[in-house]
Amino acid sequence: MGVFPISPRIVVIFLFVSLLRPTQCVGDDDKVLKIGFLVPLTDPYHMTMYTLGDPMAGAFDMAIEHANDLGFVDGYRVEYDWGDSYARINKGLQTIAWFRKNRYHGIIGPGNTCAFEARFASALNMAMIDYLCDEKEVSDKSIYSTYARTKPSFSEIAYAIVEVFKEYNWRRCTIVSSDDPNFVSMTDTVFELFEKNNIEVTNHRPFPGNYVPGMAMYSYDWDDTIRKTRQTTRIYLFLGSLVHHRHFIVNLYKAGVFSRDDTMVVTTSVDITFPGLQGYVKGVFDIDNNDIAMEAIKYSLVVEFRLPLIDYDDYVAFTDQYSRRTEYIFGGLGIGVDNRAFFLYDAVMQLCSALNQTIAEGGDITDGREVMSHVFDSTYQSKLAREAYIDENGDAFGEYELKAWRLYDMMTHFTFGRFFQENLVIGTDYGMIPIGKMYRNVSTANEW
Secondary structure, eight states, X not given: OOBOOOSSOOOOOOOOOSSBOOSSOOOOSTTEEEXXXXXXXXXXXXXXXXXXXXXXXXXXHHHHHHHHHHBOGGGOEEEEEEEEOTTOHHHHHHHHHHHHHTTOSEEEOOOSOOHHHHHHHHHTTOOEEESSOOOSGGGOTTTOTTEEESSOOTTHHHHHHHHHHHHTTOOEEXXXXXXXXXXXXXXXXXXXXXXXXXXXXXXXXXXOTTOOTTOGGGOOOOHHHHHHHTTTOSEEEEESOHHHHHHHHHHHHHTTGGGSTTOEEEEEEOSOOOOOSSGGGOOSSOGGGHHHHHHHGGGEXXXXXXXXXXXXXXXXXHHHHHHHHHHHXXXXXXXXXXXXXXXXXXXXXXHHHHHHHHHHTTOOTTOHHHHHTTTTTEEEEOXXXXXXXXXXXXXXXXXXXXXXXXXXXXXXXXXXXGGSOOOOOTTTOEEEEEEEEEEOOSSSTTOO
16 A cells, blocks of 8 residues: 655635634645544633643644555645644534544544544544544444544553453452542543452442642542552552552552452553553652552562663654644644554544555545545554554454553563663662553453
8 A cells, every 4th residue: 555744835824714723724625645644732711731732733744754654545635734722622522623624534532531522523433543542432433434543542441451350369358549530530430340250349449530740738638548458458459540559559558458468459550651660659759659669569569561662772763753843833832752642643544545545446535424434344554553442332452451560670670671761770679560461462352
């Protein structure tokens, strides 16, 4: 198959439209494929940069450029405009309507919430591939017929958690879960899967997902949860942020819960930012407890999205390029690293590939359902440097690692430790080291 990023830089124009802020003016000739990019880049309601789109937005431009460099059949090329949704559903919907009115062939986004936007795009028969959304309902192809996503949903990791419980033959646990909407969805899926696999939940203790450990006026007291669960719990499943997990295990340690050597806390990381090998134990506002956290972490297992297999030098070059483009093309800050940029890059390449296949087959590139038929139930080579799969429901499969607190040895250093700038001493220091890998079997989707 032929060819795919941007032809000579298009003249930038300023459209005084309330929602759309295009960086490029797309052409109207018959050989132009027009793609709209919807990104929650800024938050004008709070006068701050919105972290979901910055610094990763530049990966979109990189992928468009790469697609055009590869080339398309029949001399087609891709051009784009982009709109800042401000992380607001209504603004996203209006931008989608603008893309439709101007005869765009597909949309990348919305990159935040997605159920309303995906339903609207499907009603308009517009192809849409997302790079961040975690809402469960969009898997229903009878409603969301033109929507797919390259990032595995938060709920997907629930399947990996079940595999960990089955591997260790754990049949009972206490679930401690955040009331953050993303973790609520994950918790619901865990309950469903535990019931199917005969794993008993003896206690369920929710906690506020917006509390800040170490800040008195925003903190949370774990005493009641610990008092009411410690006598009946050997395995805790903690579904919340790594910051909250650290605070929880520190309190468990202080309460003497880990005096029983068979007590274990299983948790997960869903933000795909990779805290490093020792970042799991480092506090932000409660650094006085770092030594205790270093002891408590020995009783934890972490189920986490697998690191990119990309070469380290390529990884650095990729992150540097998308950060720079976020700044000078999209007007963002371009500061930091966000590994979700890999999913954004993949989303663009898959939409370009689907459009290219549709053209090659003599199909209708304005028919979103026809275009997306090349995306559903397909495998592709991800920017993560591994084979990826989107199933018939438009959901991406993920690969996960089980990590435990282990000695930082030579093998660990050369396989993935070099991704982190922590200066750990080989053979002396400890960190969260992968001890197992989990992924869904593509040929038999329900098997891991």
